Amino acid sequence: MDTTAPEDSEKAPPMAPSSPLREPPTTQRGARTRAALVKAARKVFERDGYLDTRLTDITKEAGRAAGSFYTYFASKEEVLAAVLLEAQEDMLHPGMGRVQDTDDPYAVLEASNRAYLEAYKRNAKLMGLLEQVAQVEPEFREFRSRRTDAFIRRNARGIADLQARGVADRELDPMMASRALSGMVSVMAYNAFALGEKREGAPVDFEELVTTVTRLWANALRFPGHR
Amino acid sequence: MDTTAPEDSEKAPPMAPSSPLREPPTTQRGARTRAALVKAARKVFERDGYLDTRLTDITKEAGRAAGSFYTYFASKEEVLAAVLLEAQEDMLHPGMGRVQDTDDPYAVLEASNRAYLEAYKRNAKLMGLLEQVAQVEPEFREFRSRRTDAFIRRNARGIADLQARGVADRELDPMMASRALSGMVSVMAYNAFALGEKREGAPVDFEELVTTVTRLWANALRFPGHR
Amino acid sequence: MDTTAPEDSEKAPPMAPSSPLREPPTTQRGARTRAALVKAARKVFERDGYLDTRLTDITKEAGRAAGSFYTYFASKEEVLAAVLLEAQEDMLHPGMGRVQDTDDPYAVLEASNRAYLEAYKRNAKLMGLLEQVAQVEPEFREFRSRRTDAFIRRNARGIADLQARGVADRELDPMMASRALSGMVSVMAYNAFALGEKREGAPVDFEELVTTVTRLWANALRFPGHR
Amino acid sequence: MDTTAPEDSEKAPPMAPSSPLREPPTTQRGARTRAALVKAARKVFERDGYLDTRLTDITKEAGRAAGSFYTYFASKEEVLAAVLLEAQEDMLHPGMGRVQDTDDPYAVLEASNRAYLEAYKRNAKLMGLLEQVAQVEPEFREFRSRRTDAFIRRNARGIADLQARGVADRELDPMMASRALSGMVSVMAYNAFALGEKREGAPVDFEELVTTVTRLWANALRFPGHR
């Protein structure tokens, strides 16, 4: 089962916005340059934010000429797409190891949440970036939107399943509940990890975060028996 | 009591960032011009977004000369501050009908959530705008942040109170729970109202939204008796 | 006699540039406003320099409305003309008291130089200002030019007189010599007083300045007997 | 020996103010463009003056796009620095013909003055320009100031030397005398060449200028025997 909380903007494949990517490089040299640009882009994006990044910042960071950029990408958006694509792998497989040999919904839920939050934390800067870009570039808003929906639907199925098994409050509409609870977890992740570093105050304790979120989620669905 | 859910970035007074506003106009004519500019700014901001708005768009919309802008504002940020300031009133008094003649926590909670969501809906575009700006302008991020914290703290007090009265799960840390649940409601509002209009698909049913959110919140805190 | 050194830009009447001054104010109130503006202008000019002074700086300093400026002056140049005009009195009568009851050319020369340098020092800021404006506004360049020429001619007459009396080197062309020596004194004054305050280093000793300049001037003309 | 008169603001290398120049162009094309800009800048500056020159005037004159300016210079000041730098060579080596095979102080002095005045005349417009800018841009004022001091000190050493050899009036303070006499020559040069062209009246006779200035200088120091 997948009673997970996941925010959307990340786990699902950040499939590049529909814009047609340029031809992939054929030569080795080309591949190297492209890779250098993507790497540099990620660094600069995370450091300066999407809007404040100039293309020349990227090429400079990559040690390439300004013009070379257009050999591989048509725009700033496109590099960002490439950057997200490259990060996708890690985001997709939070490595929750499917430890779900158990049937205990609570345990599964906790594992799932932990995996999600860990993945988020690992890619916190990128997540913040995506959030920022989504506000500005419709393509990425759309992209993020699709991703979120996918997650919500997945979690909705999980909830419906639990309802069927009599483990979850049947009064709840699975989709609505999923929207709310998935959103709850993603907000927590965003605040703790993406914004967290920019704020003063003690950082959130990771375990406490997992525990709280899981408990609230379980309570909200009215998992039985558990205390 | 105040068992409300609200995320902060909205209900609390978007009191302008500390930025030193220009001298307020002394003459009637000045007041008229200033008002025209603020009104135009809101319109253009909501239509084009913060970043895509040029100062001249605002002055043009207001039917004034470009230079007049600087008589009243020093920058785009400053007009936005003025716009938010003007909207503040409505945001502050959601008019939640003070249904709190009852002691039933559930009823109070529902009324509170309904009021919050209604206010959010009324100012949806502005809320989306604020979200957008917060990503870009540190001043507004800070502003939004302070607001959010205030809300969270307020709701945390409500939760602690309920715990004391034996109505809420005592295992939960009030602050953490408040962060999660307040966030949950604000995310829902943001998705439904701020983003909602930009998306295809059936709009969310308002009542269902209120019901779901309230039920989840109540469940999460383990309100007793209720079913 | 007038064996003086004086640079021109100051002693002669800074008669306003030919531009037609506005009608003088008729009412008392008008006279007061005009005076306030001139006073403020001098202050602001001396503080900020001609170019960096905005008309509103002047009106603000004078505690008047921006529009009032144009009741009395047509432009920045015109206020400056008024400012110079007002300072003219002091510049014209260095107060050297015509102590020239003596016939000793050296004593006369020294008194004359002292008077000149004292006047320059008293109006140092204004002199610097004039120098600055002359670089920028042809009208004032012309004005300053005329003044300088007058001085040079006056001193040339003095030199010719001394030559006739056999006191000065007859090989020298009086005009050329006057140009050179008058210029020498004015440069010294400019450096010491107009620039002096903007520079580090010990300020020039006034008496030493008078002595040196006078001695050089006397030497240059080959005053006899003296030493 | 160097009994020369020159005021400083001219002979010494107008080495660019410390301002950090942009990267020098690496390609040939870049070098060509940069050169074209500097050349155009000099022309426009000399024609219109520093203040009235707009950056686009320069690029237009150079036949380049407005944006290209910023590839090589960060500001108007910076081009001017480049212009002065380029003129520096000529200013530095007046080519005074090294007539100093003689020990006759008078001959040396005359040669030195002639060389100085010739160099000044050759770069008259630029000198006027520098004078103008110095009034407005502290950087250039500072620059000019340092240059002047260097000259004065150099001439002061020459004077002290002559005093030691018994050729010059020992009552004079070498520094003060140098300030006055160096200033005298530079003023003459400025009036004759930098302003000269802007004025009506017969232009100064060059030889007469050299003769007069030299004679006055020699007289002022009380060169012996001569006449």
Added chain:
DNA sequence: CATGAATGAGCTTTCATTCAT
């Protein structure tokens, strides 16, 4: 393919001057 200079539209900001009140 790589390079890096060239381009120029686009936006902000200032301030002398005018003009309604």
Added chain:
DNA sequence: TATGAATGAAAGCTCATTCAT
């Protein structure tokens, strides 16, 4: 006359994108 808001022409500067080498 006084007031102070309104005007709008400049100019500066940035940076994505193109293109000659």
